[in-house]
Each structure stands twice: as C-alpha cells, then as structure tokens.
Amino acid sequence: EDKVVQSPLSLVVHEGDTVTLNCSYEVTNFRSLLWYKQEKKAPTFLFMLTSSGIEKKSGRLSSILDKKELSSILNITATQTGDSAIYLCAVRRLAAGGTSYGKLTFGQGTILTVHP
Amino acid sequence: GAVVSQHPSRVICKSGTSVKIECRSLDFQATTMFWYRQFPKQSLMLMATSNEGSKATYEQGVEKDKFLINHASLTLSTLTVTSAHPEDSSFYICSASPLPGQGAPGETQYFGPGTRLLVL
Numbered sequence: 037e038d039k040v041v042q043s044p045l046s047l048v049v050h051e052g053d054t055v056t057l058n059c060s061y062e063v064t065n066f067r068s069l070l071w072y073k074q075e076k077k078a079p080t081f082l083f084m085l086t087s088s089g090i091e092k093k094s095g096r097l098s099s100i101l102d103k104k105e106l107s108s109i110l111n112i113t114a115t116q117t118g119d120s121a122i123y124l125c126a127v128r129r130l131a132a133g134g135t136s137y138g139k140l141t142f143g144q145g146t147i148l149t150v151h152p
Numbered sequence: 153g154a155v156v157s158q159h160p161s162r163v164i165c166k167s168g169t170s171v172k173i174e175c176r177s178l179d180f181q182a183t184t185m186f187w188y189r190q191f192p193k194q195s196l197m198l199m200a201t202s203n204e205g206s207k208a209t210y211e212q213g214v215e216k217d218k219f220l221i222n223h224a225s226l227t228l229s230t231l232t233v234t235s236a237h238p239e240d241s242s243f244y245i246c247s248a249s250p251l252p253g254q255g256a257p258g259e260t261q262y263f264g265p266g267t268r269l270l271v272l
Contacts, residue, residue: 070260078245078263079196124195139186140247140261144195
C-alpha cells in the first residue's frame with residue numbers, strides 16, 4: 037500500500053521566517069509527487085515533481101524531489117500571514133492503461149500558522 | 153482553465169434522507185474523477201475513483217451502497233449519500249485530471265471547491 041508521511045504535523049512561525057516542510061513516501065511505480073495548499077476550501081495546486089534534483093519555484097515557494105531518499109521538501113521564504121494553511125503532499129503511481137491518470141495518495145498534511 | 157465545480161457548496165439535511173452532490177469539470181474532459189472526504193484539520197481520504205461509463209472503484213472500508221457514484225459523462229460525476237446519518241457529516245471534495253490533449257495541464261488533479269454536509 038502506498039504511504040505518504042509529512043512532517044512536521046504543525047508549525048507556528050512569525051512573519052518573515054523561512055520554513056521547510058517535509059514529505060517522504062513509499063510507493064510502487066512512482067510517477068509524480070504533488071504539493072497542494074489548502075485554506076478554507078479545496079486544495080489548490082502548487083507544484084508537480086517528477087524528476088529528482090530539479091527545483092521548481094513560484095515566488096517565495098520552491099520545492100525539490102529526491103528520488104533516492106524518497107522524499108521532497110517545500111520551502112517558503114519570508115513567510116506572510118497569508119501563507120497560513122494546510123500543506124498537502126501527494127504521490128501518484130503509474131496508472132495502468134494510458135487514457136487517464138491514477139489516484140493520488142495524500143499525506144496527513146502540515147498545518148502552518150504564520151503570526152504577524 | 154482546468155476548473156472543477158461542485159454543487160451544492162453546503163447542505164443541511166435530516167437523518168435518513170439522501171443527498172446528491174455533483175462534480176463537473178467545466179473546461180476539460182475527464183474519464184476519471186475522484187471523491188474524497190475530509191474531517192476537520194485532517195488530510196483528504198480517498199473514497200472512490202469514478203470512471204466514466206463503468207462502475208466506480210471504492211477504497212477499502214467505504215460502503216458502496218451507502219455512497220453511490222455515477223459518472224454519467226466525461227464532465228459530470230455525482231456522489232449520493234444514501235440514508236445519511238450524523239456521522240456522515242463531513243467535507244466532500246471531488247477532483248479530476250484532464251485527459252491528454254485537453255489543453256489544460258495534464259496529470260495534475262484539480263479539485264472542486266468542496267461540499268460541506270451536515271446531517272442533523
């Protein structure tokens with residue numbers, strides 16, 4: 037069974053701090069790892085990682101995958117109160133057939149709280 | 153692009169009634185949609201994979217007679233919570249991945265805004 041573990045489970049920081057969120061996984065036939073941000077409603081997509089060692093960046097957020105260590109990190113620099121959310125990591129395995137994509141297995145999430 | 157809608161966004165019902173939740177991909181087609189359930193401050197739990205034109209695949213522990221899924225077209229899946237009870241109260245979220253060549257970024261799952269169900 038596929039398994040995704042995130043750490044820490046919760047994190048409280050002050051504005052301006054830099055945070056690193058961790059995600060480790062065990063999955064058969066790994067295809068990709070995705071990061072999502074969830075505020076009050078449904079998750080919004082942040083990054084999808086398929087290749088090891090290639091950093092993806094969007095503003096103050098960046099992420100990288102290490103296939104050897106079966107893990108990924110999500111970095112947020114100069115945090116703001118608007119970064120407060122649950123950050124979810126999910127992995128997808130290769131799907132059978134080829135007409136659609138397989139299911140995601142989610143980690144338990146990291147609750148990030150940024151204080152002013 | 154890649155927008156997924158859900159309806160209703162919130163529903164309150166009496167115990168014993170059935171509730172239908174719709175999930176639509178607005179600007180892309182998806183042969184597969186996914187239904188999740190989420191409790192407060194917890195992660196998403198996959199309930200079932202909805203396949204257009206065929207039966208849904210349910211995750212272990214999810215009652216298929218309780219949570220009926222119908223994937224009527226390439227843009228619509230419905231989840232019906234039958235004979236709802238207070239313990240079914242939760243946040244239900246659907247997602248879909250665009251088919252290759254749909255114009256939207258493929259392989260990424262896009263989530264609907266969710267439906268909050270409260271059973272009294």
